[in-house]
Amino acid sequence: MKAILLAGPARRVxxxxxAWSAALTALLVLNTAFWPAFRxxxxxxxxxxxxxxxxxxxxxxxxxxxxxxxxxxxxxLMVPLLMAIAGASVATxxxxxxxxxxxxELLLAQPVGRTGVLAGRLLVTAAWLTALGTVVLxxxxxxxxxxxxxxxxxxLAATVALCTxxxxxxxxxxxxTAAFVCHPAAAVGxxxxxxxxxxxxxxxxxMRESWRSVQYLSPWxxxxxxxxxxxxxxxxxxxxxxxxxxxxxxxxxAAFDRRDVHAP
Amino acid sequence: MNPVEVRxxxxxxxxxxxxxxxxxxxLPGEIVGFLGPNGAGKTTAIRxxxxxxxxxxGTLRLFGEDARRGGVRxxxxxxxxxxxxxxxxxxxxxxxxxxxxxxxxxxxxxxxAELVGRLGLxxxxxxxxxxxGNRRKVALIAAFMTRADLLxxxxxxxxxxxxxxxxxxxxxxxxxxxxxxxxxxxxxxxxVQRTADRAVILRQGRIIAEGTVADLRGRAAQRVEAxxxxxxxxxxxxxxxxxxxxxxxxxxxxxxxxxxPLLAALARADVTAVDIAEPDLDDAFRGLYDDRKExxx
Numbered sequence: 001m002k003a004i005l006l007a008g009p010a011r012r013v014x015x016x017x018x019a020w021s022a023a024l025t026a027l028l029v030l031n032t033a034f035w036p037a038f039r040x041x042x043x044x045x046x047x048x049x050x051x052x053x054x055x056x057x058x059x060x061x062x063x064x065x066x067x068x069x070x071x072x073x074x075x076x077l078m079v080p081l082l083m084a085i086a087g088a089s090v091a092t093x094x095x096x097x098x099x100x101x102x103x104x105e106l107l108l109a110q111p112v113g114r115t116g117v118l119a120g121r122l123l124v125t126a127a128w129l130t131a132l133g134t135v136v137l138x139x140x141x142x143x144x145x146x147x148x149x150x151x152x153x154x155x156l157a158a159t160v161a162l163c164t165x166x167x168x169x170x171x172x173x174x175x176x177t178a179a180f181v182c183h184p185a186a187a188v189g190x191x192x193x194x195x196x197x198x199x200x201x202x203x204x205x206x207m208r209e210s211w212r213s214v215q216y217l218s219p220w221x222x223x224x225x226x227x228x229x230x231x232x233x234x235x236x237x238x239x240x241x242x243x244x245x246x247x248x249x250x251x252x253x254a255a256f257d258r259r260d261v262h263a264p
Numbered sequence: 265m266n267p268v269e270v271r272x273x274x275x276x277x278x279x280x281x282x283x284x285x286x287x288x289x290x291l292p293g294e295i296v297g298f299l300g301p302n303g304a305g306k307t308t309a310i311r312x313x314x315x316x317x318x319x320x321x322g323t324l325r326l327f328g329e330d331a332r333r334g335g336v337r338x339x340x341x342x343x344x345x346x347x348x349x350x351x352x353x354x355x356x357x358x359x360x361x362x363x364x365x366x367x368x369x370x371x372x373x374x375x376x377a378e379l380v381g382r383l384g385l386x387x388x389x390x391x392x393x394x395x396x397g398n399r400r401k402v403a404l405i406a407a408f409m410t411r412a413d414l415l416x417x418x419x420x421x422x423x424x425x426x427x428x429x430x431x432x433x434x435x436x437x438x439x440x441x442x443x444x445x446x447x448x449x450x451x452x453x454x455x456v457q458r459t460a461d462r463a464v465i466l467r468q469g470r471i472i473a474e475g476t477v478a479d480l481r482g483r484a485a486q487r488v489e490a491x492x493x494x495x496x497x498x499x500x501x502x503x504x505x506x507x508x509x510x511x512x513x514x515x516x517x518x519x520x521x522x523x524x525p526l527l528a529a530l531a532r533a534d535v536t537a538v539d540i541a542e543p544d545l546d547d548a549f550r551g552l553y554d555d556r557k558e559x560x561x
Contacts, residue, residue, distance in 0.1 A: 002366070002367060003366075004363055004366040004367055005367075007366075008363050011359075012352055012354075012355075015354075098352075101350050102346075102348060102350030103350050103351065103352060104316075105316065105346045105348075105349075105350065106344065106346055106349060106364070106403070106406065107367075108314070108315075108316055109314045109316065109339065109342070109344040109346070109416075110339060110364065110367040110368055111336050111337070111339040111340040111367070111368060112336065112367055113335075113336050258318075259318075260316070260317035260318055261311075261316045261317060263307070263311065263316075263317075264346070264347075264348050264350050
């Protein structure tokens, strides 16, 4: 693969990386800044004791006084969901939005194959999400140090890595849709929709016994369902979602090679 | 191996048949004008050649390579100016040209700088600030800075002022001088007339005429105007005269075939002025697009 097939798209997504990094940094720092107040106040824990157990579990209110319990809410919804939205947006910008804007026309008239072009964009998206995950981990570790939140680095790193893996699945789903149809809204909707559906299936469906088994279909649950903030995740929680992303990528490349490129 | 060999190319979009079985050849060093109004199928045929869209039927070869299976190899020898160049809004022309050069590997930076100067482009402005004409310049530089053996140009001068159109014609002639073949799609007939060796005219996805520009002009009716001292004679019965219009002593008509009968009729009358205009490609084009004449072609 020609290096320019990576360098060109990578240059274009540096601004979104800065914007998403700033947004997530603000979220993480603000959230962590309230930790000392929660640590020293058991009022929330007492409030949770009066609520139904499944609801307490779903909302992450069970152990607010511990570092892992405090970060649970953030890393079971906000961070993975925002990373999934970011990944789907960037993947769509590099594929469906570029094609819809007519920017594939000159590119694909050069001596490059469609497989190389799409594979390059998938790799840039993966690298972009890795960079965003690195920012999240670095900011959270710095915030922990600043606000005395004593959290094992290994557990935090595993959690952020699994958020990144989950976002990669959503981004690849967006690319897959973009490979079938040049429709940016459909592409970003697929990625974000998969993220939201995955969260609902993983966190909310288990509140009802008869729906509990649906969670096993959720890539979100595969990645984050094991409680990585408190226990080391099994190896398949990484490889399962990564395998799904690889399958989606292969389908995307095959589909894109078979259809007409949208005319500007 | 010819730069372009197309046989039986057809392309449908659902129920719409955009191209209906055309054959097309472009020989080395030849400039072929690809003529037709909007919707005739020119751009569709070009996009099939470049493997941007897949034909419904037919075979397409570039330098002997199948346009799909050997597309990457073939496109090393092809440069393309799209009908409309879209750029990432924040990218500059310099960045785009640099990217094209790295994708191709056959571009000369000195040549690129020379073209930037000749076309008067500021390469450091963001794409979102470029006018249509300046975006067209970027596309032309991206094509002409290569060492391609085939240039495929889709409406290359739209948005360019007359001086730049002249520069474009010089660039095409220079390319031809180096042995480069050119497929020039246009609906600007004068552009094709001035640059092309041969023209192919499309209508509703079919080739309705092809030949040298001189051939096509030769097939066209000549425009005749005559002024008489008195009442004009009745020229309607003269063989070859059509579209007769009389305005007082002033007569306008079109003449197909040998001029002898008309000249004899004019000589018998008291004619004070005669103008028989050499037909141009515009006349040929209009004639071919006249439904009444379609059946005779």
